Amino acid sequence: MDPKALDEIIQKRRTFKPATLTETPIPEAELKAVLESARWAPSHGLTEPWRFRIYRGPARKKLADALASLYETALPADQQKPGKADNLRTLPLKAPVVMLVWMARQEIGKIAEVEEIEAVACAVQNMQLAATARGLGTFWSTPPVLYLPQMNEWMGIGAKDRCLGLFYLGYPADPAAWPSGRRRPIEEKIEWVDA
Numbered sequence: 001m002d003p004k005a006l007d008e009i010i011q012k013r014r015t016f017k018p019a020t021l022t023e024t025p026i027p028e029a030e031l032k033a034v035l036e037s038a039r040w041a042p043s044h045g046l047t048e049p050w051r052f053r054i055y056r057g058p059a060r061k062k063l064a065d066a067l068a069s070l071y072e073t074a075l076p077a078d079q080q081k082p083g084k085a086d087n088l089r090t091l092p093l094k095a096p097v098v099m100l101v102w103m104a105r106q107e108i109g110k111i112a113e114v115e116e117i118e119a120v121a122c123a124v125q126n127m128q129l130a131a132t133a134r135g136l137g138t139f140w141s142t143p144p145v146l147y148l149p150q151m152n153e154w155m156g157i158g159a160k161d162r163c164l165g166l167f168y169l170g171y172p173a174d175p176a177a178w179p180s181g182r183r184r185p186i187e188e189k190i191e192w193v194d195a
């Protein structure tokens, strides 16, 4: 084990907006390795609530058109912003792989919903790190349409399931210009309680 290698990947992980990605296909083995990392996320009671609907090739257009149409027809007018529907209609076409990430709500509802959402977030973070280690850029995008009941209907998932994100995956157009991150010092967020 090389903890420094993991530390480096964690710090190197960056959000890549779709416009900065290429459509270069992702080899199947690389994509599977990224998905396999999600499998190993923690979940309370081992519910494994993460689900991924993966769009590639022409299927991305179906997703993009549906998102744009939901934006225009189901999002209240006062929440709509100029140009956003067009973004939804075009952005999913800019990366070779776009996933809908969703949380499958446990039938008996024993585990708190927030914990199921947290587990899916852990799975997404695993994928982001596994992707970074392979030189892939990722973007976790959460346009408000994802949270509409009409989104669940369009996806054919249960009313208690939750769509939690669009996850873009692709090779950066300019890997040499991999962006650096910026964060506040962690000490600002810590209270040490030693005695």
Ligand SMILES: Cc1cc2nc3c(=O)[nH]c(=O)nc-3n(C[C@H](O)[C@H](O)[C@H](O)COP(=O)(O)O)c2cc1C
Pocket: 013, 014, 015, 016, 140, 141, 142, 143, 181
């Ligand atoms: C749950 C979640 C939802 C996000 N949704 C969006 C989004 O809708 N649009 C966006 O531009 N970035 C979104 N982001 C990415 C953040 O903007 C990004 O992580 C932040 O700017 C820090 O940049 P970095 O990821 O490169 O470190 C989201 C991140 C998380 C964790």
